Amino acid sequence: MTDYSALIYETRDHKAYITLNRPDRLNAINDEMPGEINAAIERANDDDDVRVIILQGAGRAFCAGYDLKQYAEGDPTNRWAQDAVWDPIKDYKAMKRNTDDFFKLWRSLKPTIAKVRGFAIAGGSDIALSCDMLIMADDAKIGYPPARVWGCPTTAMWVYRLGAQRAKRMLLTGDTIPGTQAAEWGLALESVPEVELDEAVDALADRIVGVPINQLVMQKLMINQAYDNMGLGGTQILATLFDGITRHSAEGRWFKDFAERDGFHKAVAWRDSGRHIPDGGGALPTEADLADLG
Template sequence: MPATHEFTTLTYAVRDRKAYLTLNRPERLNAINEVMPAEIRDAVQRANEDDQVRVIVVQGAGRAFCSGYDLKQFAEEDAENRWNQGPLWDPIKDFQGMKANTDNFFSLWRSLKPTLCKVHGHAIAGGSDIALSCDLLVMATDARIGYPPARVWGCPTTAMWVYRLGAQLAKRMLLTGDTIDGTTAAEYGLALEAVPPERLDEAVEALADRMAGVPINQLVMQKLMINQAYDNMGLAGTQTLATLFDGITRHSPEGRWFRDFAERDGFHAAVAYRDSGLPIPDGGGPPPG
């Protein structure tokens, strides 16, 4: 099946019992815009309704899997107050928008058919939310994954770091905002496997083909059984809290400090300071410099 034309942020194709969902904004390193989350959900639904599909492979076009939300314009300008509502913040409006995105990403986890994520380049911030919503990750050894906005202006709404890593390693990642390479991600158990970049396609195809030989009924029952254990651990409640916290981080004094920094010096300069390890002031204050 050729790539379809109804999608604007991704392509969808089916070959050999596998559906390929490819994030397709390479000029922006597949950054998440307003349209992408719902298109991911629609593509997952399409694959689940197709009796020819047994496995969904999620990947990114170009140099990266996904660089996160396309926040440059929102942090620097945000004339419509999509991410910052001004002095009067409506937390429920914020929650509704971010929860919708989280649910759209999590269609990959809720998909009856298994989802396999192929990570090259970067899976950063919201990009890591998409990757960690998949059942399995295979990463290039030199790929990077992490949630730098944990330092300021973000909280991972899917909450999958703790469910993937346990408390200690999740705290190691989210209390620093560090990124790690594919080799380290595999050592932590975040990725199933890390392989040299030139072997990434081969490794993903081999695993996808192995699963695609299993009857759909068997795949669905095994996945539902495993997912139910996470639901019993309180996954839905954790995501609700994380999504509320994400909105708070963007409207806290420190969050407003970050936005002021971005408006004055540009989003990239603000991100570079955030990720540098230099202290971020409690309670905000004027941007450095």
Template sequence: MTQEPVVQYERDGRVARITLNRPEHLNAISDAMPGELKAAVERANTDDAVHVIALSGAGRAFCAGYDLKAYAEAPRPVKGSQDMPWDPLVDYQWMRYATDCYFSLWRSLKPVVTKVHGYAVAGGSDIALSSDIVIMAEDAKIGYPPARIWGCPTTGMWVYRLGAEKAKRMLLTGDLIDGKTAKDYGLVLDCVPADELDAHTEALIARIASVPKNQLMMQKMMINQAYDNMGLNSTQTLATLFDGITRHSPEGVAFKARCEQVGFKAAVKERDGGDPLAWKNAR
């Protein structure tokens, strides 16, 4: 049976529209999604008619992060959770592939405008923050809860968008923030009421699409090289290694065992609450 694409692509005049398309799962990241996203970005970049890429999610959310329930609840070894002792480079290779797929948005010669509604959580925030411009609904939520246990944002874009202090505020708590707070922090360009999100985003996309492609490419390349010079690739290398470590640390192993015992959703609810976690043998 042929698997249905989880990323949709269409060209609308000068705009390439890329849509994450697992609405029944809040567009949670499947094994196929990173590669399909990269392929869609490459398709837009090779289409001479495209000036700008519009990225969005179908259904009730932009992206709810990795679809980890099966991996978390199944006994080791599973993807991202090896038998011990573990090989850090196995995790690194897997997650670096995904990171590079998301970062095709950042490296795209065509600018990318992302529209966030519902949630852009965990890996979903990695995707959104790899684009050039993010516009959120006021009531949408963004954050990286696995920073508490079992994750590290591999793209590193929290620090490059927020600076050190606000990035620490987000990643030392794993809290979610709404669109208004994300705008106030400088994480996203703008936020608007949910019923105005489409029109507001389309107005900006149309404005960008009116500019010649070579001008758009030069401005984006000039800005991005400044981040490269600041060490963006080194940050991503370290973060991707750390991401694998989080799933194999004593606390990560205990979290995995808890997922097998009570289910992924219940374990996440415990992890993301405010109380110390007795089951994780915290040190």
């Protein structure tokens, strides 16, 4: 694939630059983006002139997650829509395909660097955390808010990056953290002022490009196999199944009903505010509750 609709592919100075290119939607993930990421990584791996791959977002964000507005608000033409009787394997097949496409960044023989400005949220954090290294702007935000309701991170990289305690801190709250804290915790390699982000990423990439490809490949494979031995593949299968369940549980149906009645952005605002999400679904918020939300 050399023609892309959701990203831009460029090479210079032994570096491949993959730019997620839906800036009007904060580079939210559409149906085309996962496969195009996979194809672009294959292209870079097949190019003997490329030593390192840099993934970034056009405009003011890295990636704001899946573009779910149509699905959440009940558009029956959206390919993710299902009837009341949910087919978990249909859901799993689609989401596992996307997860594997994102994880091509991790499985890539050549090193991958995520350059994160703005937001790497929800599915966007899955993409960023599939890269070997993250460099973030100090004020960029990363997190997985759908952990509160309607999602589970299918790449499962939070625990492998942060360890159990801090992974639980993130996924039991759905909070986001800035680049400065991500770097302090080791989730990002470093954070820098936003105006210095491009320079910092290129400096790291330039240090890597002097190394022969076969040396880069062997070092990366050696490190990655340790994660495979820790059960990464099995954890991703479980996480992807759980992701489908979260969208079809009673609480997930409650969230979707909320989005269909009041709009996806209002439902997300409720979720991210920390307001109570009732076990088993229950009644939707009243107009007074929404007015108080702002």
